[in-house]
Amino acid sequence: MFFNSLAFAVFLPIVFLLYWFVFNKNKSTQNALLIIASYYFYSCWDWRFLFLLVFSTFLDYYTGIQIEKGKSEKSRKFWFWLSIIVNLGFLGIFKYYNFFAASFSELLNSAGIKVSPLLLDVILPVGISFYTFHGLSYVIDIYLKRIKAEYNFIDYSLFVSYFPLLVAGPIERATHLLPQLKVKREFDFEKAQEGVCQIIWGLVKKVVIADTCATYANAIFDHYPSMNSFSLILGAIYFAFQIYGDFSGYSDIALGVSKLFGLDLLRNFNYPYFSRDIAEFWRRWHISLSSWFRDYLYIPLGGSKGGIWIKIRNTFIIFLVSGFWHGANWTYIAWGFINALYFFPLLLSNSNRNNMDDIQLKFDFSSVKVIISIVFTFALTCIAWVFFRAKTITDAVLYLKQIISNREFKIEYLANDRSNYELIVMIALFTLVEWNIRNKIEPISGKRTTLKLALAIAAIMAFGTFSDYKEFIYFQF
Known part of the structure; x- marks a missing residue:
């Protein structure tokens, strides 16, 4: 169901009227309706992948609680890495397995070793990169004790599956969206x-x-x-x-x-x-993804601290990963590498934050x-x-x-x-x-x-x- 389709033009008013005139008694009924609407919205693409979305939701909900309850650092790490590995594992299998298998076989063939890779005949679940990153940021924030785990499964499910952002973002943070889901909303005409x-x-x-x-x-x-x-x-x-x-x-x-x-x-x-300049461009383009990589990859790698080579290394990692996030093709990696090269002179001259004003x-x-x-x-x-x-x-x-x-x-x-x-x-x-x-x-x-x-x-x-x-x-x- 596309935003620019007739189906969505029918779907949205129905959900809107039910939300404000039928399910408006409390926030729980409002959230429940939005979950049902979101699951229907997602199932219009391919209902089979709805089970993957539900599994991912339950995984991060449960591991988040276990991380918070963990009595030892070993226990907290176990549940943390379980969530990370499973989430990235699903993303890797559906999005990147064929790319790596084909690339590896091409490398071996070029060396004279003839192989036929086993490729998966599956389509990419729509929105998997986005809702996976929703869950990852939530679990990471709990592990770093930035937020508390969410015990209300309905509220957390809506945070992950909310249909306006489910298939193409923006990539939301639990600190921003979850507090809004925990209170009853009143209609604001303006x-x-x-x-x-x-x-x-x-x-x-x-x-x-x-x-x-x-x-x-x-x-x-x-x-x-x-x-x-x-x-x-x-x-x-x-x-x-x-x-x-x-x-x-x-x-x-x-x-x-x-x-x-x-x-x-x-x-x-x-x-x-x-x-x-390019630095300003990346502060203005796909802000939710750029800030996600900054907070959950760039800063943990050391950010701008340390010597110039650490800054260069971290910058190139961020751009290459960003390119690879977009798709399993060498063209995306090249695109990320080129943007890293653009950023390089600004980093060396320490002028990457010059244009912060309007x-x-x-x-x-x-x-x-x-x-x-x-x-x-x-x-x-x-x-x-x-x-x-x-x-x-x-x-x-x-x-x-x-x-x-x-x-x-x-x-x-x-x-x-x-x-x-x-x-x-x-x-x-x-x-x-x-x-x-x-x-x-x-x-x-x-x-x-x-x-x-x-x-x-x-x-x-x-x-x-x-x-x-x-x-x-x-x-x-």
Whole structure:
């Protein structure tokens, strides 16, 4: 069930009405309804994997309690590592087993040892990377005595399986979401209105921007050997806006839907393409994942403490693991490695935290410098996105090589008989809108809300009618 589907347009109002008018007596009945709705939402993808979600939920619920009750450090460690190993084991089997088996067999074959790997014929359970990280952060926090174990199974189950964030985040923390689940929610009309506005804006990003860019980006990446330099550059830009509109659009919808139920989720995007350097980009892009790796991997490894080589080592580990988290393909690892290389000069010059303030432009030379920094950072990001989008590292390298070697800069018609002009104008307008609202969390709310909603809905209906691209990119992760 996609957020941009007719099924969800029916599902959401039903759950909303039941939540506020039938199951509104106390927080337990509200939470129970949301669990039922969440399990139904998840089972619409593949009901068989619902058992995996339930097992993961029970595992972390039980081990969390045992860790807290443990009378000795040995006992606490046993339950802690049991949860870690089982969680990562399931993630490894479903997501990475075939990758490692195929890569190892290729290595042996290249050495003259002929082997045929035993591969698993299973599909990746949707959302497994996200709900696994929910559970891991919960168990780690209990083990480090940052939080107490949750003894109410309904509350904990909802924390893991809450449908707005279940399949593509944001990756929530128990310290943020669980306290909200333990109190009865009262309907807040203003908050619900903000939620609707955020849902509509998320759909604009997905249907109008991401899906349209996907049509063009796919046509260019699929035929890159025959495309000229200008089209290939546009292809990289189109994919950059596709993945941003797709994923940040999903996050906006998730946050907006959650506000309808009186719950606040973590902000996941903060206008990342206006970043002045790569460090700022990663503070603004997929914030919940970046902060997760910072708190549960980077800092435990030593963080920025120690010598420069420790910092470099930890930085490269974080980016490589982040790349690998996205998928079982060498292209994702290459993407993470490239971002680590981008980060390297900032780390050496100790300037990775220079741009912590809000962006302000004035009519002076410093503003020119800011604009150049933003454009340069975006260009670097697009180069990295080529590796993220390409099927193989070879394809990514040849794509970039074609940009340099072709040296033709003219508008081309694509294989789907479309010109690039219209989309260039659309992206430019979208960028101007984003720039104007860059300090807002709910872009449509505020002055002239009715007019903004009308225009947004009209755009969604107009572009959605012709769109044949429905899936969200991050569902595969």
